[in-house]
Amino acid sequence: MTSCLLNFPNINLNIAEPIDEFVRYININYGEVFVAAKKMLSIFINGINGALDMIPWWLMILLVVFATKKLMNSYRNGVIYGGLLFMIGACGYWHMMNETLAIVITAVIFSLLIGLPIGIALAAVRGADTIVRPILDAMQTMPTFVYMIPAVMLLGPGKVPAVLATVVYAVVPVIRLTSHGIRQVDQEVVEASRSFGSSSWQTLFKVQIPQALPTIMTGINQTMMMAVAMVVTCAMIGANGLGMEVLIAINRMESGRGIIAGFAIVIIAIIIDRLTQSLVQKEGK
């Protein structure tokens, strides 16, 4: 009797098993759907990868330099970023960088396609926040490995489950900040728009979204950063690229190799971050 108060009673609630069953059930009965989806996504990812590979290395570096000049109005930063990119190539990681970028770009595109409409809808529906917010919190704080298990089971190892897991993880900030941005648009401005006889769509596209754009852009920037951060984790389910290089280095205890591949990821992250940040600032002005 007393042991029940001292130690947690042995209830043996088993939720894990039904979930396993469910995933297995889907896998068996709807396997073809996933195979088809996987094929389509693979084509998409490989297409982007191929396109990146087609851009000569010097052109890519020049593009970054000029984009920096245009957005940040600074040749100095442009030259630094260009130099850092050159270093990635010099260490022999150019091709891997493209592989990683292909995954990141695909994941970001899908995150935006899913996240922006959801964010807009959330802002429009009063009370939806109370339901969706805990879900978003859970999606963001759930250890990322957890997504990989069903992703791998349903899609098999490779880049496609990596993109899926990345989207689930990275879609959150764009949803959150889109809905937040739209909701915090000055009420008087929205009222003014309505007072001129705008329809709800006109108010949304001509007033609310443009006014919220700086915040939405911040969300997009965060989504990109989170997608980059996922690449190493995704290497565990067979996504090639810089993440895989880090993973191999860990397995073989090769510190140098790991650090250099890690730095390559950092460089990509910094360049993407700075460029999109300055885009935000430009929009905000």
Add this chain to the structure above:
Amino acid sequence: MQEKDTVLEVKNLYKLFGPYDFLDERKAAFKLLELGASRMDVMETTGIMAAISDVSFSVKRGELFVLIGLSGSGKSTIVRCLNMLHKPTKGEILIDGEDITKYNEKQLQELRRTKVSMVFQNGGLLSHRDVLGNVAYGLEVRGVGKEERENKAMEMINMVGLTGYEHEKLSSLSGGMKQRVGIARALANDPDILLMDEAFSALDPLVKNDLQFELLRIQERMGKTIVFITHDINEAFKLGNRVGILRDGRMVQIDTPEQMLANPADDYVKKFIHNVNTSKVFCVRNIMSTPSCIVKDSDGANTALTSMRANGVSSAYVVGDHMNFIGIVTLEGALAVRDGKKTFSEAIIRDVLQVNDLDAPVADIVPLAANAAFPLAVVDEEKVFRGIITKASVLSSFVA
């Protein structure tokens, strides 16, 4: 006859705020309000907030009607009912005889696009667009083509005195200029009725004065019907053809400024006017202004006409060689001279009321000003013309 030129009529308007499922409480609140219960009592017994109760008024075409009240008196709620940004709980709002509270969404859109426009306290402007883009917004949502709407917008930008600023970002404009953009945007739709919700309240006094003047000029030129909301009695009396005073969501008195000064309906109105009244004592010198249009008697009718046209006024002050005051010549008078029906000397109206003491308190000249057909002429001991005193300046000095 009054029916004919009444543009806007509000009949027994109520707006209650409170939980939507409080149906019984709402009924109880109506009953209490109809018996004349105060807002506080209704709030305590039913939990319903009566923002406006039993408000009725009508506005004639071309009239500038001012609603005044302290914050929380319901004036902003009323003005938002007039274009249905707030849905009234009960009552009728007739615009050109049609009850807009019964309009569906499509009809409301049409109403807002063509008949009623609004100017907001802080502008409600779109910071991601330039001045032109803001002014053209109303026409854009109506579906007017790019060229046409930009032409119309430019016209309005010129009218409010923002020529040359059309491609400026809003962040580079001052508060007064932003408010001009708001006015231009509202006028671009060519509405019959212009609603102005504390449009000048956030501006500093000098800019406010400019814009008030500008508004009167625009109204004179375009003949818009304006419903103007303010908490400043000075502004209300300066602008309003008629003024309605609100207290706790109820209309206390509707009258012309002169009538209201003479016969305040109750102590509240008296206090409203009086409170500010005693703060300063003005002399003639403080309130007189320089007329925009002065001609010499030797100049003749053509000069007078040109000068009137240039200044956009319908009368000119005639002075002699050493600025000594002679009289007033009106537009009709000057035209008669041009057509050879009169001599210039005959056209001058000489029996204009004059004030000789520059240091006389304003209170002394109120009876004079109230009955004068023209502004009073101020003339000093040497018979030199010093300025004029308009009815509006007398009234506003009373409450400044």
